[in-house]
Amino acid sequence: MDLKEIQNLIKFVANSGVAEVKLEMDDVKITIRTTLEGNVTETTYVQQLPPSQGVMQQAVVPQVAPVVVPTEAPAKSEDSKYITIKSPIIGTFYRKPSPDKPVFAEVGSTINKGDVLCVIEAMKLFNEIESEVSGKIVKILVDDMSPVEFDQPLFLVDPS
Incomplete structure (x- = not known):
């Protein structure tokens, strides 16, 4: 190029x-x-x-205008023991398989490797995102029906 x-x-x-x-x-x-x-x-x-x-x-x-890039606060030491599950694709994040069904996982839910945690819609295809680890969901980092980027953190999981 x-x-x-x-x-x-x-x-x-x-x-x-x-x-x-x-x-x-x-x-x-x-x-x-x-x-x-x-x-x-x-x-x-x-x-x-x-x-x-x-x-x-x-x-x-060279920059045309000044850059103001917000920096994230350093990760808390308590969050360092958690495993972050990230989005493998770009798309729209959904916590439910359909509007009339219950959510896949809640904060506090115990999950096993291979459990479906959410779906991400990309180009009219709904991709089930499965857990790579077993543990307990500590935090859901994305709101339902929000756009997500590749490698964006979705869940924090306590593996213990």
């Missing part, structure tokens, strides 16, 4: 009204973040060289 294509992508994203776009191809990773007004606030361009060279080049395109 050359610089002209990247500049055209930045202009397209700025005019589209999207908050963030991540593009990953074989050897290129691009992240573009915009403000509510559509101004590009941050663009990161990473190109990985062939594995034989073992080096990674990174160039950051």
